[in-house]
Amino acid sequence: MTAEVQGAEVGRDQSNAVGDRWWEDAVATCSTLIRMDTQIGGPGERAAAEWVATFLSDAGVGSELVESEPGRSTLVSRVPGQDPTLDPLLVQMHLDVVPAQPHEWSVHPLSGEVRDGYLWGRGAVDMKNMVASVLTVVQERVRGGRLPRRPLVLAFFADEENAGVLGAEWAVQHRPDLFEGCRTAIGEGGGYSVPIRPGERIYPIHTAEKGWAALELTARAAPAHASRLYDDNPVRVLGEAIGGLTHDRFAVHLTPQVEQLLRTACELGGVAFDPDHPEAALSLLGTEAGNAASGLRHTAHATRLSAGYQSNVIPGSATAELDCRYLPGRWDEFRAELDAALGDGVEVRELARTAGLAPTADGPDPALFSAASQALQSEDATARVSSFMLSGGTDATHLQRLGIECFGFNPLLLPEDLDFWSLFHGIDERIPVEALHFSTRVLDRFLDLY
Ligand SMILES: [Zn+2]
Structure with missing residues (x-):
């Protein structure tokens, strides 16, 4: 209407x-x-x-x-x-x-x-x-x-x-x-100031966003009396799988957007940027470091759990939901890393997925960056702009x-x-x-x- x-x-x-x-x-x-x-x-x-x-x-x-x-x-x-x-x-x-x-x-x-x-x-x-x-x-x-x-x-x-x-x-x-x-x-x-040191500020302009997915994990086995020896207990198997989802199980992937932000921070901070160890530059970003860090990896967090109906019964299944944030355009790579981290004790089902914001092939519009930079410098003479990747959507x-x-x-x-x-x-x-x-x-x- x-x-x-x-x-x-x-x-x-x-x-x-x-x-x-x-x-x-x-x-x-x-x-x-x-x-x-x-x-x-x-x-x-x-x-x-x-x-x-x-x-x-x-x-x-x-x-x-x-x-x-x-x-x-x-x-x-x-x-x-x-x-x-x-x-x-x-x-x-x-x-x-x-x-x-x-x-x-x-x-x-x-x-x-x-x-x-x-x-x-x-x-x-x-x-x-x-x-x-x-x-x-x-x-x-x-x-x-x-x-x-x-x-x-x-x-x-x-x-x-x-x-x-x-x-x-x-x-x-x-x-x-x-x-x-x-x-x-x-x-x-994007567009907010990130102080690098006194009088030196980056204004990151976001040109990419991580994609999002909700996945359901399920572990299954025959239900059993809780007095037995029973390592197949789906609650234990599921717990072990999601226990493997620490951030270091996902590899560091340096995208051009995050690289530009980290390089600019290093330049303003007077230190060399090491592309083999991009995480070393994160501390320059202060409170922005957490956002930039999640732009260097895929992530997956268990956010919901469900299993069982009585304390003395081992249930036939246990499920968890994962909130996943993957680098845009790299779903298959994310799934390979996730599956390796989970092991083979659980089934994985996709509940929902968005694409994120994938950067354009020929890079962001330079005219927009130039206009944004000039506009910022008219109010903050030391302003520097950089691209970056948003971890949210x-x-x-x-x-x-x-x-x-x-x-x-x-x-x-x-x-x-x-x-x-x-x-x-x-x-x-x-x-x-x-x-x-x-x-x-x-x-x-x-x-x-x-
Ligand atoms: Zn909003």
């Missing part, structure tokens, strides 16, 4: 003067978005999408609201560019958030409160911050008649936190026309099926002691107010350059 939300003529005369520090409006907009309860599966996605549509309409930008199911709303808007012959840039975002338990938080997770220089609440980093920055930039530009260099397609997806099934995946399958002409996209997952995995090259670029200059990754889906999720101002100004600059 669709609903047209028409905006007024772009570039219309606006009587309300735009303030000098217009980028600060992103904080109030982000706070408003946080106060809208868009916890996944709840009723808030449509209300939030309608609020964004009204915001854009007031700025003179029309939108189309589409729904995969009632209430599961995705909004798509087109903003004209100075040069209509250029391919539009897709800015892909999501309005849903993961749930939050208020009793675990220092502030109410839907408060959108500003305290101690931070804006607090669920979605403050994932990813209502970027939604607010983009809305603020588009409003400022359209009202001021300052169109971006190329046209924009803004997508505000539903259901990203459930793998995008009712959001981006649905839209790619059922409404590919919404993204017509788009060859590149920016979105969440985003809607980019769906959009690449339309031939759209996706980049994680949500520019944020963060305090050096902030463990940014711990805030994603975490307790006390919050964004520094200054970082939100920074991202708004950098994205604005980026739209002139790219």
